[in-house]
Amino acid sequence: xxxxxxxxxxxxxxxxxxxxxxxxxxxxxxxxxxxxxxxxxxxxxxxxxxxxxxxxxxxxxxxxxxxxxxxxxxxxxxxxxxxxxxxxxxxxxxxxxxxxxxxxxxxxxxxxxxxxxxxxxxxxxxxxxxxxxxxxxxxxxxxxxxxxxxxxxxxxxxxxxxxxxxxxxxxxxxxxxxxxxxxxxxxxx
Amino acid sequence: xxxxxxxxxxxxxxxxxxxxxxxxxxxxxxxxxxxxxxxxxxxxxxxxxxxxxxxxxxxxxxxxxxxxxxxxxxxxxxxxxxxxxxxxxxxxxxxxxxxxxxxxxxxxxxxxxxxxxxxxxxxxxxxxxxxxxxxxxxxxxxxxxxxxxxxxxxxxxxxxxxxxxxxxxxxxxxxxxxxxxxxxxxxxxxxxxxxxxxxxxxxxxxxxxxxxxxxxxxxxxxxxxxxxxxxxxxxxxxxxxxxxxxxxxxxxxxxxxxxxxxxxxxxxxxxxxxxxxxxxxxxxxxxxxxxxxxxxxxxxxxxxxxxxxxxxxxxxxxxxxxxxxxxxxxxxxxxxxxxxxxxxxxxxxxxxxxxxxxxxxxxxxxxxxxxxxxxxxxxxxxxxxxxxxxx
Numbered sequence: 409x410x411x412x413x414x415x416x417x418x419x420x421x422x423x424x425x426x427x428x429x430x431x432x433x434x435x436x437x438x439x440x441x442x443x444x445x446x447x448x449x450x451x452x453x454x455x456x457x458x459x460x461x462x463x464x465x466x467x468x469x470x471x472x473x474x475x476x477x478x479x480x481x482x483x484x485x486x487x488x489x490x491x492x493x494x495x496x497x498x499x500x501x502x503x504x505x506x507x508x509x510x511x512x513x514x515x516x517x518x519x520x521x522x523x524x525x526x527x528x529x530x531x532x533x534x535x536x537x538x539x540x541x542x543x544x545x546x547x548x549x550x551x552x553x554x555x556x557x558x559x560x561x562x563x564x565x566x567x568x569x570x571x572x573x574x575x576x577x578x579x580x581x582x583x584x585x586x587x588x589x590x591x592x593x594x595x596x597x
Numbered sequence: 598x599x600x601x602x603x604x605x606x607x608x609x610x611x612x613x614x615x616x617x618x619x620x621x622x623x624x625x626x627x628x629x630x631x632x633x634x635x636x637x638x639x640x641x642x643x644x645x646x647x648x649x650x651x652x653x654x655x656x657x658x659x660x661x662x663x664x665x666x667x668x669x670x671x672x673x674x675x676x677x678x679x680x681x682x683x684x685x686x687x688x689x690x691x692x693x694x695x696x697x698x699x700x701x702x703x704x705x706x707x708x709x710x711x712x713x714x715x716x717x718x719x720x721x722x723x724x725x726x727x728x729x730x731x732x733x734x735x736x737x738x739x740x741x742x743x744x745x746x747x748x749x750x751x752x753x754x755x756x757x758x759x760x761x762x763x764x765x766x767x768x769x770x771x772x773x774x775x776x777x778x779x780x781x782x783x784x785x786x787x788x789x790x791x792x793x794x795x796x797x798x799x800x801x802x803x804x805x806x807x808x809x810x811x812x813x814x815x816x817x818x819x820x821x822x823x824x825x826x827x828x829x830x831x832x833x834x835x836x837x838x839x840x841x842x843x844x845x846x847x848x849x850x851x852x853x854x855x856x857x858x859x860x861x862x863x864x865x866x867x868x869x870x871x872x873x874x875x876x877x878x879x880x881x882x883x884x885x886x887x888x889x890x891x892x893x894x895x896x897x898x899x900x901x902x903x904x905x906x907x908x909x910x911x912x913x914x915x916x917x918x919x920x921x922x923x924x925x926x927x928x929x930x931x932x933x934x935x936x937x938x939x940x941x942x943x944x945x946x947x948x949x950x951x952x953x954x955x956x957x958x959x960x961x962x963x964x965x966x967x968x969x970x971x972x973x974x975x976x977x978x979x980x981x982x983x984x985x986x987x988x
Binding site for chain 1 (some may be wrong): 598602604612613614615616617618620621622623650651652653654669672683687688689690691702703704705706707708709711714723729732733734735741743745746865
């Protein structure tokens with residue numbers, strides 16, 4: 409990343425002010441999303457860094473098993489009910505600031521991601537930026553299928569970050585899932 | 598349980614549906630003792646709001662008795678009587694902390710929040726029983742309801758106070774109150790209120806309590822105008838007079854200090870394609886429909902304030918931006934920050950300073966709710982407010 413050719417003297421560290429406003433990932437589908445979360449930076453980092461917590465806000469991550477200090481095995485819900493296994497390795501870990509990870513060779517899905525935690529300079533909590541990039545399970549077809557199933561990275565990053573914010577700020581993930589959370593009449597007629 | 602469910606345009610029925618359950622730690626289940634049909638429910642009845650699904654339970658004005666609480670809820674217990682705000686809000690995000698619960702960032706579930714983020718630039722808060730754009734939550738025209746964040750929203754009601762005296766704390770009473778507050782009334786001001794439905798009537802009551810010297814109410818239904826008059830307003834029937842000219846004459850040419858639009862507009866939809874449709878519709882209809890928002894801006898005095906509790910959803914054409922700027926006006930609006938107002942508004946009821954029951958025209962069992970919808974839409978003069986009793 410470089411700050412050259414910016415058209416403003418604002419320096420708020422936003423990706424909107426970077427030369428490359430669209431983050432390019434190693435893989436075909438990528439997305440970056442930011443949210444302001446009304447909790448301390450360290451608390452947010454700690455929760456995310458415990459990868460076994462990821463299924464609590466990443467809807468398509470069904471389970472995470474810790475293999476060692478850097479590696480973990482993720483079970484991902486893929487299109488058409490198929491599960492994929494992913495061995496993730498932490499490539500960068502700055503406590504309270506940033507976690508980056510990438511899938512190791514031999515995973516079913518090629519994936520990389522990072523999350524940044526930064527104090528809002530005006531005391532409004534923590535600025536959290538999440539980047540997700542992956543090769544869809546079965547190339548272009550997989551991307552179409554994944555999009556239909558709302559697991560396409562852009563939708564995924566947006567929703568995962570919303571859920572993370574909900575969980576950190578309120579202690580729970582908002583839901584209106586039928587029938588338990590929101591009963592409705594069966595769709596007869 | 599039994600619940601009023603939506604099955605398409607002008608098709609609501611009472612169905613048997615699964616009982617709601619505690620899902621999240623801060624949830625509560627409420628046994629509903631009283632619930633009302635809101636004017637904004639008619640937008641759903643008319644199929645003007647997208648994002649409805651066949652079978653959705655309607656209703657966002659309700660109260661009742663707590664029958665179950667989640668393990669994370671320490672402020673409510675079984676047997677508490679509560680009124681539930683129509684706005685679902687977490688109490689802990691940027692907006693809730695600044696007393697703007699109607700802008701809550703967390704209550705709209707992640708998978709439902711996309712639609713309004715696209716339509717409005719930001720996702721909106723969750724609401725009970727008001728389409729999947731506002732979260733897809735089941736409503737309160739039912740025997741029971743699941744209430745999220747129930748340790749933040751619901752307000753406890755002391756025993757011995759009739760349901761009907763407090764039910765409207767759920768929406769229309771704070772909505773009318775905030776409309777008056779948004780009108781920035783100074784002692785002795787003249788306030789004009791368009792629309793004498795339930796929100797307009799509460800805006801009239803509130804404007805007087807907030808120090809207005811004079812309130813002028815505008816409608817066309819004689820019975821609704823009579824209610825406004827009984828609440829201390831002077832009235833104008835817009836079928837009989839030219840409203841702006843009448844207001845100028847009544848204020849010796851000055852114009853009202855504040856104007857309140859308690860009418861709104863049939864929603865023009867939320868998704869980009871609906872917005873385009875709305876532009877077409879507005880262009881076609883714009884010349885022969887009264888346009889309250891436009892009229893308020895033209896009628897209000899220079900430097901005055903326009904307050905808009907009426908619901909708008911899409912885009913509006915023929916917006917008199919020149920009058921707005923050249924007259925130096927202030928415009929204030931928004932979904933009601935219900936939670937912000939509940940303690941003070943309950944106190945006014947307990948102190949006997951406000952009558953919250955005079956607008957109720959009909960009381961029906963839940964099973965007759967479809968009849969209530971039909972008449973509230975078609976016989977507006979007589980059917981001013983419908984309260985449903987589910988138990």
